[in-house]
Amino acid sequence: MLKKTLALAVLATVATAGAAEARxxxxxxxxxxxxxxxxxxxxxxxxxxxxxxxxxxxxxxxxxxxxxxxxxxxxxxxxxxxxxxxxxxxxxxxxxxxxxxxxxxxxxxDGIVIANAKAAPAFDVTREQLFMALAKEVPQGDKWVANPYKKWSDINPSLPNEEIEVLGPPPTSGTRDAFTELVMDAACEKLPAAKALKDAGDDKTLKQKCQSVREDGAYIEAGENDNLIVQKLGANQTAVGIFGYSFLEENADKIKGAKVDGKEPTFDNISSGAYPVSRxxxxxxxxxxxxxxxxxxxxxxxxxxxxxxxxxxxxxxxxxxxxxxxxxxxxxxxxxxxxxxxxxxx
Structure with missing residues (x-):
């Protein structure tokens, strides 16, 4: 019985190896x-x-x-x-x-776009405003506090009087990494409170403050399927999504891209480098x-x-x-x- 079991094990190993070699x-x-x-x-x-x-x-x-x-x-x-x-x-x-x-x-x-439903009001935002909407902590004076902003208009009256609800990629996504670098870091490092940390040589705290995203429901990780974000934007007129330009291009009948720092996410603006969130x-x-x-x-x-x-x-x-x-x-x-x-x- 033992010999038979060993023989079967050897055959299984050989079969597995053969299957691997045969890919x-x-x-x-x-x-x-x-x-x-x-x-x-x-x-x-x-x-x-x-x-x-x-x-x-x-x-x-x-x-x-x-x-x-x-x-x-x-x-x-x-x-x-x-x-x-x-x-x-x-x-x-x-x-x-x-x-x-x-x-x-x-x-x-590719450009990383900030988009909302086609029927929703046009969205025009700066990278600093995006940071203020999504950061886990924001500076008030020389202190960092838990993000108090509930509506976009709390950040700036020119923004929609709507709850902040952003559907975006998870930490495993390259889109999230690029968004963190091109939006969160770029905006955060201009803030006096962040500059103070940099001047003090506290790079660890600086990175944590600039890159940590709020966890109170304002930012919703929507997985690796960008098409799912597009579908959810159609169902929720007040939500905003973050994903690659190609998904905006493919779904132009359902969604529209926001201006970021005054630049629209167009083919020409991305290829020329005028649109600030490209990678x-x-x-x-x-x-x-x-x-x-x-x-x-x-x-x-x-x-x-x-x-x-x-x-x-x-x-x-x-x-x-x-x-x-x-x-x-x-x-x-x-x-x-x-x-x-x-x-x-x-």
Missing amino acids: DTIRIVGSSTVYPFSTVVAENFGKSTSFKTPVIESTGSGGGIKLFCAGVGTEHPDIVNASRRMKKSEFETCDKNGVKDIVEVRVGY PLQFYVKKAHIGTIPGIQEYLNEFTADKAWGPEGYLADKGLIPMPDAERAKYKEAATKLKTLTAGDL
Whole structure:
């Protein structure tokens, strides 16, 4: 009986190993913002080549990078999409787990929009007002107090006389990371109370004050599914949502984008840098998997072709803001020659 049990265990192990070795489909995880773009590329790739259509999972940038950095081998993802750059600490985790050679490919730009229902009043807000609406603590004089603002008009009479209710991404999302950097940090660091902390060298407290989001119901984490936020905005005319520009583009019949610091979230304003809340989009490739998992290099070729990511490409039709020619050439070369990332690049 023991021999039979051992034999079955060996067979199961061999079968599992065989299944892992036999994986012939590219596996991609990561950003919900990059997900729609990579899905279109994957579908075109599957139709136009002899390779299988890649399997893509929307896990959020942070969650995806964690999966990507867990190790090398067919049980781990081949590519991770990210709506922010990989952090140095994440690169070091990758390295520690044997993920040594990583190729970074920037694919374009995206704006983070503040949007509300099409039928709701137009929203025109500054980054400082967004900070005051969403921060866990705000300065009053030289002290920090629990956020007292209940309505937008409490912050400024020019804002709607409506309860503050913001639907946004969770901490695992690259959109949340980028929003924190481009809105919360950027606005907070201009405040006298924040400058005092910086002058005192208290960077830990400064980061905590600037980046902590209120937990009293004014900010609602809506998961990694940005389409869900769009649906909720349709049902709640007073709510505001935070998500990538591509979702605004796809749902222009249901929602509209707010001006931030006087600039509208348009294709031209994002591509020119005039709109203040924009960020690069990219993906990372596990070089060790190229040649083991069929089609990875060919998938990179499809993504970095002008017909996909160029100014007239099919991704621009989906809301991706194309990079300037020189920048596209740089990352095309990275994808073709498989240039690896170093810690100094981050």
